[in-house]
Amino acid sequence: MKVKIESSKIVKPLYEDGEAPAHAEWVPLSVFDKVTYGEHVALIFAFRPPNPPNSEVELGLAKALAVYREWAGRIGDGPDGRRSVLLKDAGARFVEAAVDAPMAVSVPSGPSPDVRRLHPRIDDGPVELVQVQLTRFSCGSLAVGFAGHHQIADGQATANFLAAWGLATRRLPVSPAPVCDRGTRFSPREPPVVLFPHQEVEYRTPAPNKEGDAVDKEQEEFVFGAVAQDKVKVHRMHLSKEFVARLKAQASSGLPPSRHGYTTFQSVVAHLWRAITVARRLGAGVTTKVRISVNGRTRMHPPVPRDYFGNVVLWAFPRSDAGELVSRSVGHAAELVYRAVADVDDAYFRSFVDFASSSGAVEAEGLVPTANSEQAVLCPDLEVDAWLGINFHGLDFGGGGPFRVMPTYYPMEGSLFLVPSTLGDGSMEAYVALFHNHLEEFKRICHKIT
Missing domain, CATH: 3.30.559.10 (Chloramphenicol acetyltransferase-like domain)
Structure with missing residues (x-):
């Protein structure tokens, strides 16, 4: 499958009243955000024609980002040293692509490396917390590749955002509104009551780094690639x-x-x-x-x-x-x-x-x-x-x-x-x-x- 990238841009939140928040804000990640996978997770959605033009889908994304502001932020260490997301409306990556062939003969029926061409690269740890790719096929079908950083949203929260994106694209109100209080919702009890052995379950002691055990990046990629492509x-x-x-x-x-x-x-x-x-x-x-x-x-x-x-x-x-x-x-x-x-x-x-x-x-x-x-x-x-x-x-x-x-x-x-x-x-x-x-x-x- 030959995918031609036609454009790549940053889409920033578009507020209904035209007025963005005056100041950037650091929102600490919750204990559940920090214990999950610190990477992007990519999903592929396939739509039959007719589909709206890319400009309308892009506009819907901008409106949805104004409601789900964390997706347009950036992860880093806040002023207090805690891992946080900076709400500064930096935006999401929006890629437009095309395949000069019908989807039925281009996209494999089962999982294969070709599927990765339908969403932006996520293995290099992109700074954008959301990356989207719209790939148009000659038959009029549309593939939407969505990649979101897991520490911002779990599956349920991601599905809620995707539904909101669809509503905004259809020029409908985004409802219900998300509950965005990750920095304050999960407070510990006073005094804390730890009843279960969480160490070695959700957390573990890192393996010691022994001198001479380091593997350079090229060798690491070769080893993983050999396992992934040839054996798995x-x-x-x-x-x-x-x-x-x-x-x-x-x-x-x-x-x-x-x-x-x-x-x-x-x-x-x-x-x-x-x-x-x-x-x-x-x-x-x-x-x-x-x-x-x-x-x-x-x-x-x-x-x-x-x-x-x-x-x-x-x-x-x-x-x-x-x-x-x-x-x-x-x-x-x-x-x-x-x-x-x-x-x-x-x-x-x-x-x-x-x-x-x-x-x-x-x-x-x-x-x-x-x-x-x-x-x-x-x-x-x-x-x-x-x-x-x-x-x-x-x-x-x-x-x-x-x-x-x-x-x-x-x-x-x-x-x-x-x-x-x-x-x-x-x-x-x-x-x-x-x-x-x-x-x-x-x-x-x-x-x-x-």
Whole structure:
């Protein structure tokens, strides 16, 4: 796919009354912002024609940025030394591109390096917190590549912004307005009450730097590139509505009448965890765990508003001996997922706030987040990013929602993205990254329910 870049510019917020705020403002990142991945996350949206001209989409972006000002800011250290976002309306990157061919024959059906050409480069750590690329195809279709810095917004907050962008492009009011109080919302208790071992869960002690262990950048890129391009492949797996229903029924079959059945998420993660463990040929004595994002908005008391703009995510880590995981039923694996996620409750979130805010351990001991995207291989573990409850399909510039939503090509072995189908019928897509010799076995067994 040959993508021609036609223009690249900065889009700044456009205020309805024409008056920008008089002064720049530093807003401290919350404890949840600082513990998450410090990088851009890219999504691809595909729209069938007709689509509005780029100028209207750009205007909508400018209006949305005036409401979601953090996206137009810059991350740095504030006057008090805390990691913060500077609200100075510096703007977002807006790229216009074209492909002289129809989308159907240009964009690969599955994840591949070509997909990265549909959004601006994010591997160099761009200063703009939002980067957008509009790619027009000869058939009139439009690909929108959106890359946003994770420390500014989690999945729910990003989806809210994308919906607002669509509303502004359609010249409709941005409603509801975001709740922007990340600097003051999550205050520690007095005195702090740390009930759980957050060190080595959300934070860890950095590995010591030994003299002679440094790897120069060129060698590092070669090593990662060799792993990503030659050994790790990303497979797109479709899970039909009927398959998901049968999977949930099988997982829930052993539950007592007093228990509700396992959810779609619990059942699907349990099934894929077992299938990947088999495909990797992991045996008894090997511990395998899954990193699962848990949205704290409805778990914390009082609840955090759904329209809160920022991060409210921690992680659950169901784990098992690999031999036991595959020898027992999918219901057993679903129960492990259920219990681990249930344990990340209000008490756990509050304990984390107290630990990260007031214990002093993070700064005093030089702890770093365990959320580390630089790890190229996760085996024997998995990392799940689930968009099943997030309405990324709500991005609508006036011609209807996208007919396809997908993550960018991300060849981290052991990463798993779950994306609801645009069909809206309960089916979904799973993007599974595995070593190529394990992937063939996974493809063979992934639709078998055991």
